[in-house]
Amino acid sequence: MYIIESLDELSILRELSFRKLVSVEHYQTIKNKNSSTVYAVSLLEDIQDLGRDAVLGFWESLYVLQSDHPHPNLLAVLDELTQTDKIVFLIVLVVSSAVVFVYFPACQLEHRQHLLEKTQDLVEHKAPGLKTERQNVPLSDRYLDLIVVSNNTFRKRDQHEVIATGGILEQYLHKTQCNLEKISHNRLFRWCHRSRCVPQAVLVCGVPGVGKTTLMQKFVYDWVNGKIYQRFAFVFFFKFRDLKQDEFSLAQMVVNQYPHLHSHLERIFQHPEKLLFIFDGLDESKIPMEFKSNQLCNNTHSTESVCVIVESLARQSLLQGCSVLITSRPTKLSMINLQVFKRISEIMGFSPTEREGYFKNFLKDPESANKTFHYVRENGMLYTFCYIPCYCWIICTVLSKCFNVHTTPTKCQTQFLPKTVTMLFVTFVCNIFENHTHDLSEAKAMLTHLGWMAERGVMDQILTFYEEDLHSFPGSSSSHLLSSFMEESLQSSWKSYSFLHLTIQEFLAAFVHYLDYSHEKLKTSLDRAKVFEDGHGEMFLRFISGLSDTATRSMLEPYVGKLSFQTSRQVISFLQDSICQDVLPNNTDPDKRKMLNVFACLAESRNNLLVKSTLGSNRQLDFSDFFLAPLDCTVLDFILESCEQTECLDLSSCFIQTEGLERLEPTLHTVTDLSEYNRYTMT
Structure with missing residues (x-):
């Protein structure tokens, strides 16, 4: 399908017509009336229905077209076909639905059942502002395909990764995809055209909230159900945020997570080529990992740091022949020795079709879903980030009440419909407070503590927090209010916490300056956020600028009391200085990206007067x-x-x-x- 969608339709149809397999006019009509995906599915199904000779003719056509249309997906498949006479056997091992128990059936069945229970449901947070409790939903009902592309060119980014990826994705979707190789999850460990090998160490990256963990969950779920990679007898899934213990052995690490394997581990380790280790969230590792160390281990019982164990597995000094799959944020990759990984892929997020599908799945009522999606689609500020599943969840929870066709119109439907990203998150926080009965002082105190923790995390690029980080909180860390902003991960004897999404953390980091004003703290944060070379302070600056708007800020005051007017004045002064430094013609070659960053902050602030008076x-x-x-x-x-x-x-x-x-x-x-x-x- 990826190949057909990317090829010039006339070229492939003429080749197939030459072999008397299809009518050019018929499929051109289908393409003109429908999406490229519908056209591709129709063509492929018809070819298969015609039988073996038609399928062979189809592949002959693709082989002929490769010179004029050297698309990476096409070259990769043709290349794989020429690598070995065992290609059919290898593909069957990958996609066979027949589960082959290689060693001890009872142990493998228990392990698969354990992973099935862990992966069959998506844990959905309660949507703030909705009366209905949303609990676990079947993964198969809610999962939507993500765009995953092959990407081996990572550079140090000069723009916030969420903003940058949104722009890159739009470029991918609108350009001729001549250099874009799309990778489905069942091909991650298949022949890699670029590295010319079957990879054993694979890296999948993506911005926060784009679906890395969900894709890994889908990977494990499909393996458990016999749909992919049955050449692996055992799959072990770990999250870096849970591997807090300073040192342990690989054997201890596996048994801690999978106690049922304790008595079988030695025999399991005797067949490393049958093992897959998945490590999710490299950027959340407590210790930086660069895959450049000279200190590696080769003993499964040797006590080492997490970094040594993971790097030893990936570099094949430990359990030589095993396979390793690691996920990370793109911002961490500029520091990593990427040569260790023979396939590197990036999750780009939802296509426009999948974005609309998410709204329909979430909102259920077709009319409400259509109205909500249309509003977002027409709002450039809000729509840009909808490639991120977690962002779609936030926006659906906010707008679900506004466009509910079964309720009478409210202020939300008229006066408070979010027009900027800041307004969206303000409404999100207001919805949370509507569902809690905390008094003003308690709510403000808790948000202040939470905000300063978020602010420290944004400035120092910390995404995972622990019990010691919550000691200063008023009330219990298990508070319902806290759980509306953060999710808890329990592993053995410790807990870790992270914000539901990076943008929630960035919003609270900006909001705390309006709750607890300090001239020096605010000046330091504004100055630091502006000069981060990788742009990770950009969303913080946009949020703090957006909150300078009185109307936006006032929406929160019924829940937390009066907010700082001094913060607003200092932020506006900061924006005036930024205009003078980065926009006005002080030099002959201004930095266009810096100009646009300032413009984005102004757009969030909705301060037309400031723009007119300064520009x-x-x-x-x-x-x-x-x-x-x-x-x-x-x-x-x-x-x-x-x-x-x-x-x-x-x-x-x-x-x-x-x-x-x-x-x-x-x-x-x-x-x-x-x-x-x-x-x-x-x-």
């Missing part, structure tokens, strides 16, 4: 030779609207997608001189 009506904006993602265009649209009249907007040699153009067009009439607008636009 003026004769502003010249230059984005020539620059890639403008759809979110950038939404932000730029706000700036143009606020300025009311812009002298010159230079988009020469600027790359803008169709979606970006749609977001810009409402205010282009305010530009006096629009340089080379149409000539270089990528549609």
Whole structure:
């Protein structure tokens, strides 16, 4: 399907027509009336129904087309077919639904049953503001496919990873995908065209909340049910956040997680080629891991640090022949020796179709789902982040009451419909407080403690917290209010905590400065967030700017009391300084990304007056030779609207997608001189 979707439709249809297998006109009609996926499914099903000779003719056609259409997915499959005369046997081992018990059936059955119980349900948090309790839902009912691509070019990013990935995904979705190899989870350990081997160490990366853990859960669930990788007799799944103990052996690590294997472990380890170790969340490891160490172990009973054990498995000094699958955030990869991994893939998130599918699954009522998705789709600020499943959950919980067709209209449906990401998270927090009866002082005290912990985590890039981090909290760490913001992970004798999503942590980190104002603390945080080279302070700056808007901030005051006006004034002063430093023509070659970051903060603040008074009506904006993602265009649209009249907007040699153009067009009439607008636009 990936291959058919990526190839020029006329080329493949003409080849198949030449072999008298299909009608070109028939499938062109299907493609024109439906999505590329519907067209691909229809074509492949019809080819299979025609029988063996048609299938062989189909592959002959693809073989002929590879020179003119060297798509990575096509080259990878054809390459795999030529590698071994055992290809059918190997594929059967990967995808066979027949479970082969190699050693001791009772032990393997018990292990599979244990993993089935752990993976068959998705744990869904209670949606704040909804009366219905949402509990565990079957994974098979809720799981939606994620876009996973082969990616071996990781560089140090200069933009917040969530924002950057959203822009990259939009670019992938709108360009001809000539260099984009999509990888389904049942091919992660198949032949890798780029490294020219069957990989034993695989790395899957993705931004927080994009679905790394859920994809791993789906991987294990499908293995348990005999759908993929039956060449592995045992799969062991660990989370780095749970591996807090300083030192242990591999044998101890496995038994701690899987006590039922205690008496069988020695025999299991005798067949390493039948073992798969999954380690989720490398970025949450307590000790930094770079895969460059000279200290490796080769004994399963040797007491070592987590880093040594994981690196030894990945580099094949421990249990040589085993397979290892590791997940991580992209920001950590610039410090890692990536040569250890023979396949590197990145989860890009939901396609537009899957985004809409998520809304329909969550909201159940088709009319409510359609209204909610349409509102988000029309709002560039909100829609950009919908490629992240966790973000979709947040936005659905917020808007579910606003667009519920079975309830009477409320303020939420009119006055408080979120227009910015800050407003979205403000409404999310308000919904949480509506469901709790805490008094003002208790709620404010708890949010203050939680906020300072979040702030420290944002500044120092900490995502996982422990009991000692919660000691200063008023009340128990098991409080229902705390569980609305954080999730708890229990492993052996310790607990770890993390915020439901990175953006919730970033929002609370910004919000705490309005709860507990300190001029020096705020100045330090603003200055630090602005200069982080990897951009991880960008969302913090957007949230703290968004909260400077009085109307947005006032929504929270019924629950936590009066918020700091001094913080708002200091933030606005910070924005004025940023405009002078990064936007106004102090140098001949301004940093366009820094300009857009400032514009994004202004858009969150909704401060039209500030934009007009500082930029003026004769502003010249230059984005020539620059890639403008759809979110950038939404932000730029706000700036143009606020300025009311812009002298010159230079988009020469600027790359803008169709979606970006749609977001810009409402205010282009305010530009006096629009340089080379149409000539270089990528549609």
